[in-house]
Amino acid sequence: MKKLIKNERGFSLIEVLITIALLGIIGIAFLGGLGTASRGLFTADEQAAAESLARSQMEYVKQLPYASTYTPAPIPPGYTNYSATINTTALDSGLQRIRVTIYHNSEPILTSGNYTLETYRSTR
Numbered sequence: 001m002k003k004l005i006k007n008e009r010g011f012s013l014i015e016v017l018i019t020i021a022l023l024g025i026i027g028i029a030f031l032g033g034l035g036t037a038s039r040g041l042f043t044a045d046e047q048a049a050a051e052s053l054a055r056s057q058m059e060y061v062k063q064l065p066y067a068s069t070y071t072p073a074p075i076p077p078g079y080t081n082y083s084a085t086i087n088t089t090a091l092d093s094g095l096q097r098i099r100v101t102i103y104h105n106s107e108p109i110l111t112s113g114n115y116t117l118e119t120y121r122s123t124r
Contacts, residue, residue, distance in 0.1 A: 049079060050102040050109035057084050057100045058119055066096070066121065081105045096121045 053075065060073040072084040082104050089097040099118045102109050 046104055046109060049082065050104065053079060053082055053084060053102050054100045057086065057102075058098070061086060061098055061100070062119075062121075070098070072100075091120075094122060 057072055061070050064070060068090070069088060070086045072086050075082050075084065082102060083106070084103070085101050087099045087101070089099075091097060097118060097120055
């Protein structure tokens with residue numbers, strides 16, 4: 001049997017269990033942070049795609065002659081499950097308000113409410 005040198009100690013079972021528990025808590029917090037960052041990245045990508053689509057829809061409408069309603073331009077192939085609506089409102093001052101709203105999986109893309117791009121056009 002081996003004799004212990006004076007002041008030589010190992011780790012106790014309690015110390016090992018506390019270390020494992022702390023590492024587990026840190027690992028869970030780290031993985032939770034990665035999940036939150038991943039969801040944030042997905043949301044930012046979705047909003048950027050919605051903004052791009054809304055701006056292209058608005059440019060499409062600007063090229064068309066004046067009308068009381070507009071049909072959205074076809075959505076490019078890279079944007080699966082996205083759709084657009086174009087709503088118009090005639091205003092008293094001879095202007096028309098045009099609103100483009102982008103949807104993903106039939107849900108409006110949210111920033112502060114629906115992601116809506118809005119412009120005005122003269123009715124004359």
